[in-house]
Amino acid sequence: MIKKSYLHIMLTILLLPYIVGFTPYPFTLVPHDAHGWYQRIETVLPYGGLATDLYAPFSVADFTATNGQVLYSTRGVQSGSLTVVDTAGGEVGVDTGQLKITGSGTWDETGLRETGGVTKALGKAFFGKLTHNTLAASLLGLNNTTGIVRANGLEFEFDVSDNLTVVADDASASHIVVGTVVDATEYKLLVLQGGFNSSAIPFYTGQTAADHKRGFHYFIKNGTFTTWTRAWISSTNNTTTLYPYAQVLEASAVNSDDWYVPTLPLNVDTMFQPLFLDTFNTGSGSLDARDADIDYDSSGNGWTQRVGDADWRIDTNTAELGVVGTDPGNNGTFRYVYVDVGVGDFIFEADVKFDGGGSGINGVMFRGSAETGSGVNLWHYLLHTNGTEFLQEVDDGSATTRDSAVHGAVDNTVYKITVIANGTTIRIYRDGALKLEYTSATFNQTATQMGLRAVATDDKAFDNVAIFPTTDPAWDAEISAKTGNVY
Secondary structure, eight states: OEEGGGHHHHHHHHHHHHHHTOOOOOEEEEEETTTTEEEEEEOOOHHHHOOEEEEEOOOSOOEEOOTTOEEOGGGTOSBSOEEEEEOSSOEEEEETTEEEEEOOSSTTSEEEEESSOEEOOTTOEEEEEEEOBTTBOEEEEEESSSSOOGGGEEEEEEOTTOEEEEOOSSSOSOOEEEEEOOTTOEEEEEEEEEEEOTTSOBOOTTSOGGGOOEEEEEEEEETTEEEEEEEEEEOOOOOSEEEEEEEEOSSSEEEEEEEEEESSOOOHHHHHOOSEEEOOOSOOEEGGGOGGGSSEESSSOOOEEOTTOOOEEEETTEEEEOBOSSOOGGGTTOEEEEEEOSOSSEEEEEEEEEOTTSSOOEEEEEEEEEEETTEEEEEEEEEOTTSEEEEEEEETTEEEEEEEEEOOOOTTEEEEEEEEEETTEEEEEETTEEEEEESOOOTTTTOOEEEEEESSBOSOOEEEEEEEESBOHHHHHHHHHHTTTOO
């Protein structure tokens, strides 16, 4: 500690090396509490000399914080600082070397957030560990503002029904289910900034990083997620300054640990690369005759029309099945075009038009494989003209509905369809809302064909197909390297 009365002397000593051209002091002086003292704050280079904007291992003696208190190195924050919010009957502190937050029963009253904020950039990462307590809803992620208001959040949330939830797109108090969590299990979480441009088109190798700062990719590890797993992607948020934060709802303690923001972004080619991307903005004619015009294709094989199909095409920068009426020959009503991405677990997005007043029944197909006997083998999701959306398993041409609902879709409207397949669970989202779910999807579980599906249409029905892997060993290696094995 240094008293203010000696500050000018100490600052002269500290600044002299900078004036003559070198910077040997990896620390700064900051106000500490309200007692007229200053505290030396280290710029910590943990495990291998990696610079951090925020590093909070909480490895200090137990304490209970007060509302508005700023936590520095003596309170477990080795670089950066955290500001406490405790405006009611909750509690924030450190217990046995971990952050402990006990809620008050009302959101936005008990938590903490990074004090100065982080400037958004493609690949900028916030890591944190959060232990699920089935008695208390808790969240960890980023906030648009300097407070902890949940409606301004972009985060993971564990709820009291053991659901793993995230914010679907831009900051909101509403969350969608993307998985499940287990009581008393500590999870590693990563909110990775950026990934999309202003037209909501994903980044891929060769694109300008500065143009793709919108949105987030959400990753989780531990429990049933044995490696780093991409849980969700969103494309809208473009806030310049973001604040790592956490809060708890119910009056039951939740632990968090090792908050970490590396100074250097993660490798964008490693973390954001899709398996396949086609915006249909170049090329024309038959869909499977334009491989060179696909934005990105990890397989290099491009589109393949189902045997007997020849009518999938490009029309005015969109894709469509360019025929009206029932399909001739051996195809029956199963018309589709696919790419083979080599994985059976994925996040698959496509813009799909609902043509309720026409002859088109549009959707997507996935986990498809070679035909056997006289029929196709795949899963598909369709927005049907009869007012129903459904998820079906198609085994040798025989369809079994696994989930369905009245869709309420508006005629001639384009919807963002997202399919997440992880193991035996398939979830279907429309415009960021969970619509259908099936948790016993063992049929064709490892099949790797996916694409566009229609019965009969010529209505420019499809656009912006993007397919991402949910796991990749390269992510684990990159994360370990950029966090000095903290994660």
